[in-house]
Amino acid sequence: MIKYLRLGVGILPHLLKASPWIGSYNRKRKKLDLKKRYDKTRRLINVAFDHFRTDIYIDGEENLKDGPYLIVANHQAVMDPVIMIKAFENPMSFVAKAELKKVPWFGKIISLLDSEFIERDNLRQEIKVIRHVGESLEQNEKSWVIFPEGTRTKDKDMNVQEFKAGAIKAAYTSKKSILPIAIFGTHRIINRKLHKKRYAVQLSILKPIEYEEFSKYSTTDFAPILHDIVSEQVKILKKRDEEFLKQKKYR
Numbered sequence: 001m002i003k004y005l006r007l008g009v010g011i012l013p014h015l016l017k018a019s020p021w022i023g024s025y026n027r028k029r030k031k032l033d034l035k036k037r038y039d040k041t042r043r044l045i046n047v048a049f050d051h052f053r054t055d056i057y058i059d060g061e062e063n064l065k066d067g068p069y070l071i072v073a074n075h076q077a078v079m080d081p082v083i084m085i086k087a088f089e090n091p092m093s094f095v096a097k098a099e100l101k102k103v104p105w106f107g108k109i110i111s112l113l114d115s116e117f118i119e120r121d122n123l124r125q126e127i128k129v130i131r132h133v134g135e136s137l138e139q140n141e142k143s144w145v146i147f148p149e150g151t152r153t154k155d156k157d158m159n160v161q162e163f164k165a166g167a168i169k170a171a172y173t174s175k176k177s178i179l180p181i182a183i184f185g186t187h188r189i190i191n192r193k194l195h196k197k198r199y200a201v202q203l204s205i206l207k208p209i210e211y212e213e214f215s216k217y218s219t220t221d222f223a224p225i226l227h228d229i230v231s232e233q234v235k236i237l238k239k240r241d242e243e244f245l246k247q248k249k250y251r
Helices: 002-027 034-052 080-087 098-102 106-112 123-138 165-174 219-245
Strands: 054-059 070-073 092-097 116-118 143-146 178-184 199-205
Touching (some): 034 106, 054 080, 080 199, 143 165, 178 219
Parallel strands (some): 070 178, 092 143
């Protein structure tokens, strides 16, 4: 509770100040360039971010080349999209669960970036969303981020859950590269039971996987391969995280 009070006192004034333009931009988003909306959102996150007491460590930036990509990442916390927006300059949209759309401010901010929301247990709507993502990638509009575990991991050791094959279908239909990203540490940031002086978050941008490399597999066969690539890197980040935790500022 103390953590939530501290975050509320620090972040709420920024969110209240931003509410008018968030609402206005959402209403007019079809008329406003995505880059403008993304940059404005990113500035808000940068202004408010100090209150999260989080340090971000990024490696693999040399793997970022001209997109768009289907960005595939493991999912540890609701903060994952926030961290990714802060870390990446180029606009991206997200495929998220419909429940997140109802989260105050967060839902509107994600909606502002032309994100798509998947309804639980609605296969027809999910197929429609994935088809739209594929068409957007094919038209080189922007990169899309999807979390193929389908939900945040509940594993206490943060092991990566199984990847759903349908989540990577858009890369097949668009013939665009898959950019795997491994995330570690976001689960602590707003966990009310954890109180640290600072929180370390790591992002590893892995080598893009070209269409020619994965198209020889079915989505069902390639999803486990992609899972193992991300999962192995998460294990590396977890080991490095243990070193971070030995530092006094993370205690």
